[in-house]
Amino acid sequence: MNLTLKIWRQKNAKEQGKIVEYKINNVSPDMSFLEMLDVLNNELIEKGDDPVAFDHDCREGICGMCSLFINGQAHGPDRGVTTCQLHMRKFKDGDTIYIEPFRAKAFPVIKDLVVDRTAFDKIQHAGGFVSVNTSGNTQDANAIPIPKHDADKSFDAATCIGCGACVATCKNSSAMLFVSAKVSQFALLPQGKVEAADRVMNMVAEMDALGFGNCTNTGACEVECPKGISLENIARMNREYLKAAL
Amino acid sequence: MKLDSKIPQGPIDKKWSDYKNHIKLVNPANKRNIDVIVVGTGLAGGSAAATLAELGYNVKAFCYQDSPRRAHSIAAQGGINAAKNYQGDGDSIHRLFYDTVKGGDYRAREANVHRLSEVSANIIDQCVAQGVPLAREYGGLLDNRSFGGTQVSRTFYAKGQTGQQLLLGAYSAMNRQIGRGKIQMYNRHEMLDLVLVDGKARGIIARNLINGEIERHSGHAVVIATGGYGNVFFLSTNAMGSNVTAAWKAHKRGAFFANPCFTQIHPTCIPVTGDHQSKLTLMSESLRNDGRIWVPKKMEDAVAIREGKLKPTQIAEEDRDYYLERRYPSFGNLVPRDVASRAAKERCDAGYGVNATGEAVYLDFASAIERYGKEQARIQHLNENDAKLVYKLGRDVVENKYGNLFQMYEKIVDEDPYTTPMMIYPAVHYTMGGVWVDYNLMSTIEGCYVIGEANFSDHGANRLGASALMQGLADGYFVLPYTIGDYLADDIRTGAIPTDLPEFVAAEKNVQDMIDHLMNNKGSHSVDYFHKKLGKIMWDKVGMARNAQGLNEAMDEIAALREEFYKDVKVSGTAESFNQELEKALRVADFLELGELFAKDALHREESCGGHFREEHQTEEGEAQRDDENFAYAAAWEYKGNPRDAVLHKEDLVYENIKLVTRSYK
Ligand SMILES: Cc1cc2nc3c(=O)[nH]c(=O)nc-3n(C[C@H](O)[C@H](O)[C@H](O)COP(=O)(O)OP(=O)(O)OC[C@H]3O[C@@H](n4cnc5c(N)ncnc54)[C@H](O)[C@@H]3O)c2cc1C
Ligand code: SF4
Ligand code: FES
Numbered sequence: 074m075n076l077t078l079k080i081w082r083q084k085n086a087k088e089q090g091k092i093v094e095y096k097i098n099n100v101s102p103d104m105s106f107l108e109m110l111d112v113l114n115n116e117l118i119e120k121g122d123d124p125v126a127f128d129h130d131c132r133e134g135i136c137g138m139c140s141l142f143i144n145g146q147a148h149g150p151d152r153g154v155t156t157c158q159l160h161m162r163k164f165k166d167g168d169t170i171y172i173e174p175f176r177a178k179a180f181p182v183i184k185d186l187v188v189d190r191t192a193f194d195k196i197q198h199a200g201g202f203v204s205v206n207t208s209g210n211t212q213d214a215n216a217i218p219i220p221k222h223d224a225d226k227s228f229d230a231a232t233c234i235g236c237g238a239c240v241a242t243c244k245n246s247s248a249m250l251f252v253s254a255k256v257s258q259f260a261l262l263p264q265g266k267v268e269a270a271d272r273v274m275n276m277v278a279e280m281d282a283l284g285f286g287n288c289t290n291t292g293a294c295e296v297e298c299p300k301g302i303s304l305e306n307i308a309r310m311n312r313e314y315l316k317a318a319l
Numbered sequence: 320m321k322l323d324s325k326i327p328q329g330p331i332d333k334k335w336s337d338y339k340n341h342i343k344l345v346n347p348a349n350k351r352n353i354d355v356i357v358v359g360t361g362l363a364g365g366s367a368a369a370t371l372a373e374l375g376y377n378v379k380a381f382c383y384q385d386s387p388r389r390a391h392s393i394a395a396q397g398g399i400n401a402a403k404n405y406q407g408d409g410d411s412i413h414r415l416f417y418d419t420v421k422g423g424d425y426r427a428r429e430a431n432v433h434r435l436s437e438v439s440a441n442i443i444d445q446c447v448a449q450g451v452p453l454a455r456e457y458g459g460l461l462d463n464r465s466f467g468g469t470q471v472s473r474t475f476y477a478k479g480q481t482g483q484q485l486l487l488g489a490y491s492a493m494n495r496q497i498g499r500g501k502i503q504m505y506n507r508h509e510m511l512d513l514v515l516v517d518g519k520a521r522g523i524i525a526r527n528l529i530n531g532e533i534e535r536h537s538g539h540a541v542v543i544a545t546g547g548y549g550n551v552f553f554l555s556t557n558a559m560g561s562n563v564t565a566a567w568k569a570h571k572r573g574a575f576f577a578n579p580c581f582t583q584i585h586p587t588c589i590p591v592t593g594d595h596q597s598k599l600t601l602m603s604e605s606l607r608n609d610g611r612i613w614v615p616k617k618m619e620d621a622v623a624i625r626e627g628k629l630k631p632t633q634i635a636e637e638d639r640d641y642y643l644e645r646r647y648p649s650f651g652n653l654v655p656r657d658v659a660s661r662a663a664k665e666r667c668d669a670g671y672g673v674n675a676t677g678e679a680v681y682l683d684f685a686s687a688i689e690r691y692g693k694e695q696a697r698i699q700h701l702n703e704n705d706a707k708l709v710y711k712l713g714r715d716v717v718e719n720k721y722g723n724l725f726q727m728y729e730k731i732v733d734e735d736p737y738t739t740p741m742m743i744y745p746a747v748h749y750t751m752g753g754v755w756v757d758y759n760l761m762s763t764i765e766g767c768y769v770i771g772e773a774n775f776s777d778h779g780a781n782r783l784g785a786s787a788l789m790q791g792l793a794d795g796y797f798v799l800p801y802t803i804g805d806y807l808a809d810d811i812r813t814g815a816i817p818t819d820l821p822e823f824v825a826a827e828k829n830v831q832d833m834i835d836h837l838m839n840n841k842g843s844h845s846v847d848y849f850h851k852k853l854g855k856i857m858w859d860k861v862g863m864a865r866n867a868q869g870l871n872e873a874m875d876e877i878a879a880l881r882e883e884f885y886k887d888v889k890v891s892g893t894a895e896s897f898n899q900e901l902e903k904a905l906r907v908a909d910f911l912e913l914g915e916l917f918a919k920d921a922l923h924r925e926e927s928c929g930g931h932f933r934e935e936h937q938t939e940e941g942e943a944q945r946d947d948e949n950f951a952y953a954a955a956w957e958y959k960g961n962p963r964d965a966v967l968h969k970e971d972l973v974y975e976n977i978k979l980v981t982r983s984y985k
Contacts, residue, residue: 104595118845123892130558132598136389158730184897194386198498202491203450207370209441211448218459228452264450
């Protein structure tokens with residue numbers, strides 16, 4: 074396949090960025106999207122140009138490091154996958170593809186397509202944990218039986234990879250889906266109950282302080298979430314928040 | 320220098336508890352005066368950082384990703400072992416100990432493995448207390464499954480995302496300490512050198528990956544938890560950034576590097592398709608619980624499949640060669656990974672491979688779907704002769720167990736693995752070698768500890784499935800926090816270590832010179848160009864099967880490639896900014912040295928054991944032939960400049976509790 078790429082280039086957080094056009098030929102449909110960018114970068118380097126910076130690590134859809142807004146969609150056109158799992162067979166010969174960073178006030182650009190998502194960590198510092206000593210001197214694991222249904226639901230919430238697609242997609246740049254996933258994971262387990270009220274209050278307060286917008290129930294986040302984190306979590310978080318605030 | 324493994328005296332099952340009862344303690348008020356640097360925030364580093372901070376030490380933690388949550392441990396799929404015997408199938412600490420020593424082909428240190436088995440049960444308790452959602456049965460109790468190399472069901476899991484859930488548990492424990500100010504977290508920082516003062520590890524030089532600044536960080540001890548070095552092969556299942564740099568820099572400063580050639584090749588990965596490929600994707604070993612591995616019996620069928628004229632589903636049952644079940648009747652598809660990998664290679668080399676390149680075998684779920692479907696039909700009182708219904712019910716069970724893996728496969732290969740058998744082939748997975756450490760997990764540099772996949776101690780020549788996660792968390796939560804206290808007890812009056820000491824200045828200059836060289840080099844090829852070349856040499860000559868001639872060639876070729884790299888690599892951009900090419904160049908420079916030592920180690924070990932297979936040393940049936948008389952030792956290499964000049968030190972492995980026998984899974 075031969076493609077035209079229109080890529081956001083930005084030297085650093087301070088400088089203005091702009092879209093730059095590149096042509097790339099002989100793209101195999103079996104390549105992943107990131108492998109296609111590797112090929113482009115190799116060509117740029119051998120020509121003496123600056124390669125395009127983008128975040129990635131596991132390339133298996135699990136670390137949450139890759140991002141990219143592709144043709145106006147977080148992680149591109151395929152449903153339920155991250156950018157590293159997106160394959161070029163989803164595109165057609167001759168396509169023009171727009172590639173931009175995940176934009177949000179709380180995610181400043183570091184370079185080109187790389188953004189700073191440490192705001193997500195800060196929300197977790199505020200309460201994304203169960204306060205238990207790490208000594209291992211806890212009770213036997215089977216002394217806390219948990220109905221399979223609850224454990225599965227909790228697991229589903231816990232599979233959020235912290236990629237930020239929900240924020241990038243949301244017209245308000247809200248982090249509700251991400252935060253609610255963590256709140257839900259613990260709210261569904263007996264281990265998390267004791268400090269449930271503090272957790273939700275603290276995490277929500279931190280989220281607001283960091284400049285994320287509010288949720289207006291548009292639901293775009295759920296659609297673009299590569300891990301299928303459901304809006305149900307936001308509802309659960311709202312209930313937890315109300316309960317805690319009363 | 321004589322290697323002292325510091326294994327405590329006494330019977331094996333008392334060593335660790337006796338040891339803990341007799342070590343020096345640091346009182347809480349004094350811990351506040353002690354700084355510990357932890358490099359790496361995977362399962363090993365994350366759990367260590369959280370626990371050390373909780374104990375009261377000041378911790379500085381480093382990782383190259385933008386968040387500790389993204390460490391490579393996140394990708395582990397299958398599960399984590401623990402001798403809980405929840406299933407009542409005869410498991411015990413001793414059996415886990417035995418399986419692990421045997422699995423490692425008797426090249427691991429008994430005392431460490433026993434300790435690992437002892438603390439394994441605590442790991443599960445700990446993780447559950449932290450809210451890690453491990454898989455449950457309908458009764459609310461924890462579920463288990465079995466993994467290769469064992470006959471009991473002792474693997475705890477969270478679907479195919481066990482590493483993710485365990486890491487998020489450690490990450491949350493870290494977050495709690497970061498929130499309290501006990502851990503200072505340095506994201507997007509890469510350790511580029513180790514600083515020794517008076518022979519002790521006292522700090523690191525790190526590069527801030529966002530602005531390129533070179534920073535000095537001091538501490539009373541340094542813990543290296545930077546994972547494995549499988550990426551020396553370029554293609555592996557490791558995350559793209561996984562590297563050997565921190566461990567290698569410690570090696571260059573005096574830490575011995577043990578058994579570098581012990582690498583695990585995992586049998587169930589998605590096969591390579593083309594030159595563009597950047598990494599390989601693992602299909603969890605747990606799939607072998609239900610999937611059956613086969614190739615066609617008849618050569619003409621294999622050829623027809625490769626040419627696209629036949630589909631696997633058209634091959635009759637009696638024309639399929641379930642070669643693992645045939646060769647190893649008692650373990651069948653659950654033989655250890657090295658055995659399964661070599662058996663796949665053997666069939667493909669003989670011409671029975673099933674994809675276009677002839678390097679793939681089938682992993683087939685048809686009979687599992689039918690078996691589960693019938694079981695469900697019976698449970699739900701439905702008609703078990705209704706094939707369509709049975710298929711649907713069975714498919715649901717399989718989907719529930721492995722759904723995300725199947726989805727991953729489909730995305731990459733563009734085929735539905737429920738209806739067409741998966742294609743798999745072995746790939747480099749993780750490394751058993753690493754920095755040599757004593758029982759306390761301290762390297763041959765005082766105050767430099769190495770934990771998790773970065774050290775060498777617990778796995779011998781083969782890591783069994785679900786044992787790496789166990790070791791990472793055991794080291795970080797339960798072992799290091801004790802052993803490091805014994806060392807730090809002498810440092811309570813030392814005070815903060817200043818970073819303007821000449822040793823810091825010299826180490827920083829060392830790093831700066833290297834960066835300057837790379838940036839000013841007017842070469843013509845990208846870093847990946849060299850990395851791929853290195854990977855090809857490694858895979859062809861130092862890979863799944865090795866021989867003396869190939870290894871000698873590999874050493875020369877790697878040395879030549881290293882020279883070419885320094886002359887001809889081209890790194891664009893500037894050093895004082897975010898520069899991913901420079902990051903890669905610094906990592907590949909170290910791989911180019913490690914690769915040569917790796918080959919040297921494989922060359923000197925004139926035997927086959929676990930993941931190390933020397934073609935000169937095999938039985939008539941093609942099984943690995945160990946030489947306990949001459950090679951029952953860990954090979955610890957001392958740095959002497961050029962990797963090929965490294966000097967060998969031997970730690971003799973003494974087996975007092977387990978008898979060395981031929982490892983058989985027949
Ligand atoms: C696909 C896959 C599946 C697996 N499945 C299983 C399984 O089911 N069961 C099992 O037991 N094992 C499994 N493993 C193996 C297991 O995941 C690893 O052995 C284990 O996670 C290693 O943990 P670690 O903490 O030692 O290192 P890692 O998790 O690799 O962490 C390394 C850390 O070091 C940091 N780092 C590295 N270099 C530097 C540097 N120079 N400066 C600063 N920071 C640095 C990184 O940022 C990271 O934080 C699997 C591995 C893979 C690849
Ligand atoms: S909720 Fe979904 S989109 Fe948002 S961070 Fe988590 S995985 Fe990404
Ligand atoms: S690179 Fe890890 S999720 Fe894409």
